[in-house]
Amino acid sequence: QKEVEQNSGPLSVPEGAIASLNCTYSDRGSQSFFWYRQYSGKSPELIMFIYSNGDKEDGRFTAQLNKASQYVSLLIRDSQPSDSATYLCAVGRNRDDKIIFGKGTRLHILP
Amino acid sequence: DTAVSQTPKYLVTQMGNDKSIKCEQNLGHDTMYWYKQDSKKFLKIMFSYNNKELIINETVPNRFSPKSPDKAHLNLHINSLELGDSAVYFCASSQDLAGGRDTQYFGPGTRLTVL
Numbered sequence: 202q203k204e205v206e207q208n209s210g211p212l213s214v215p216e217g218a219i220a221s222l223n224c225t226y227s228d229r230g231s232q233s234f235f236w237y238r239q240y241s242g243k244s245p246e247l248i249m250f251i252y253s254n255g256d257k258e259d260g261r262f263t264a265q266l267n268k269a270s271q272y273v274s275l276l277i278r279d280s281q282p283s284d285s286a287t288y289l290c291a292v293g294r295n296r297d298d299k300i301i302f303g304k305g306t307r308l309h310i311l312p
Numbered sequence: 313d314t315a316v317s318q319t320p321k322y323l324v325t326q327m328g329n330d331k332s333i334k335c336e337q338n339l340g341h342d343t344m345y346w347y348k349q350d351s352k353k354f355l356k357i358m359f360s361y362n363n364k365e366l367i368i369n370e371t372v373p374n375r376f377s378p379k380s381p382d383k384a385h386l387n388l389h390i391n392s393l394e395l396g397d398s399a400v401y402f403c404a405s406s407q408d409l410a411g412g413r414d415t416q417y418f419g420p421g422t423r424l425t426v427l
Contacts, residue, residue: 233413235415239353243420243421244402244418244419244420244421245355245402245418246418247415247416247417250413250415252413287353289355293413296408296409297367297409298368299357299360299368299370300357300416302354302355302356304352304353304354305353305355
């Protein structure tokens with residue numbers, strides 16, 4: 202059974218600090234890794250994707266992938282109250298296979 | 313100009329009834345999905361269609377039947393509704409199958425409550 206694990210939180214981070222969200226996955230054959238943000242009562246929206254080992258930066262967001270450790274993380278710099286949401290990690294193996302979502306981490310940015 | 317739209321937004325019904333949820337995307341994508349998100353916010357895929365062909369059919373009771381009349385539409389019909397069917401159902405679409413590298417765009421969700 203392929204699994205994607207996340208700490209459910211809530212993770213409380215002061216405004217302006219760095220929020221660090223972590224995700225581990227069980228399928229070594231996973232090739233695609235996504236971070237979705239979901240505000241309460243809303244639908245998930247993609248904020249980052251990463252395919253290769255290392256870091257990928259986009260504005261205040263950095264995704265980090267370590268395939269050897271089967272670990273993917275999302276860093277949010279200069280956290281804002283508007284970053285308060287649930288962050289879903291999602292993992293894909295290949296084109297024809299399903300994307301598996303983690304249960305999400307609730308992030309709360311303290312003003 | 314909603315990219316992925318679903319109707320209805322809310323659905324309250326009695327156990328044993330049959331109901332349908334409709335989904336439409338205007339992004340020109342080839343692939344559409346149905347996801348179920350339970351009360352614990354766990355998002356799990358139910359079905360995916362690529363060019364109207366069923367690609368993924370997860371372990372879902374056969375009371376759930378998807379229908380894709382064309383690439384832009386994917387409807388979900390549920391027979392004999394049960395209490396455990398209460399959840400938020402999200403439709404999504406992507407250019408190609410998202411197990412590769414394509415971004416999925418989600419609809420606003422349909423909150424189904426079975427009484």
